[in-house]
Amino acid sequence: MSLNDAIALAKSLCHEECMDLLLMQDPAAAKIPDDSFRYYTESSIRMGKEAANALLTSCGARPGHIGMEIWARLCAEACGVRVQCVKENSDRGFGLEIAANTVFEQGTCTVVLNEDLISEKYECTKEIPEIGESGVDQMLSLHLAHEYFHCLEYLKNGRVYRLLKPARKAGFLGIRECRIRAASEIAAHTFANEVMKSAVPPPVIDYLTMLRRGELSPEVLEELVTNMRRKREKVTRPAAVEFAM
Numbered sequence: 001m002s003l004n005d006a007i008a009l010a011k012s013l014c015h016e017e018c019m020d021l022l023l024m025q026d027p028a029a030a031k032i033p034d035d036s037f038r039y040y041t042e043s044s045i046r047m048g049k050e051a052a053n054a055l056l057t058s059c060g061a062r063p064g065h066i067g068m069e070i071w072a073r074l075c076a077e078a079c080g081v082r083v084q085c086v087k088e089n090s091d092r093g094f095g096l097e098i099a100a101n102t103v104f105e106q107g108t109c110t111v112v113l114n115e116d117l118i119s120e121k122y123e124c125t126k127e128i129p130e131i132g133e134s135g136v137d138q139m140l141s142l143h144l145a146h147e148y149f150h151c152l153e154y155l156k157n158g159r160v161y162r163l164l165k166p167a168r169k170a171g172f173l174g175i176r177e178c179r180i181r182a183a184s185e186i187a188a189h190t191f192a193n194e195v196m197k198s199a200v201p202p203p204v205i206d207y208l209t210m211l212r213r214g215e216l217s218p219e220v221l222e223e224l225v226t227n228m229r230r231k232r233e234k235v236t237r238p239a240a241v242e243f244a245m
């Protein structure tokens with residue numbers, strides 16, 4: 001598969017498909033039985049949407065119209081959320097390859113946005129007209145929105161992956177339970193997507209950036225997408241109908 005085909009494939013992904021891809025990359029994904037696969041994506045998407053609606057209602061903003069200034073105010077009001085912008089060559093020593101992350105410490109959250117990496121993600125996706133027109137500021141806001149959701153999880157709502165049932169799978173040593181951490185990522189991406197009205201699902205921005213930086217090969221993306229689409233078909237296929245003869 002050529003780079004251009006892989007870019008087209010990434011752009012063809014809908015939000016739900018991206019969320020299924022995230023779920024399949026969870027280290028515990030193999031422990032999720034097929035009949036509860038939908039439960040994790042659907043519940044996490046629902047929780048991300050509910051938090052987005054609550055935020056939009058409380059601040060009276062229209063989706064897609066929350067810029068860095070409004071985010072700064074929202075973070076200040078959320079009691080305990082600080083935002084720090086760093087450069088790639090900053091000597092803080094963390095976040096070199098991470099565009100945004102949050103440090104949780106004793107009831108406070110520090111969101112760290114790596115301006116250089118976020119600008120690079122903008123450069124790698126600005127051919128998409130809505131992204132090109134809305135500028136780097138909107139890309140920063142999209143990343144801040146994602147991290148803001150994690151702050152809400154920490155300060156107020158509880159971690160999505162802890163609120164959902166653990167995956168249970170029968171194994172050699174009996175039933176094993178494990179938490180599906182990707183659930184929090186799915187909810188955070190959905191939240192950011194809803195409040196920022198992103199032109200493409202947020203993970204597509206990551207795929208396009210990684211493809212262009214040579215960090216994701218077209219073949220690997222193709223394989224991930226093929227497996228995900230196969231899985232979606234399998235978990236949504238209605239159970240076999242038995243006819244009484």
Ligand SMILES: [Zn+2]
Pocket residue numbers: 146150184185188
């Ligand atoms: Zn996250």
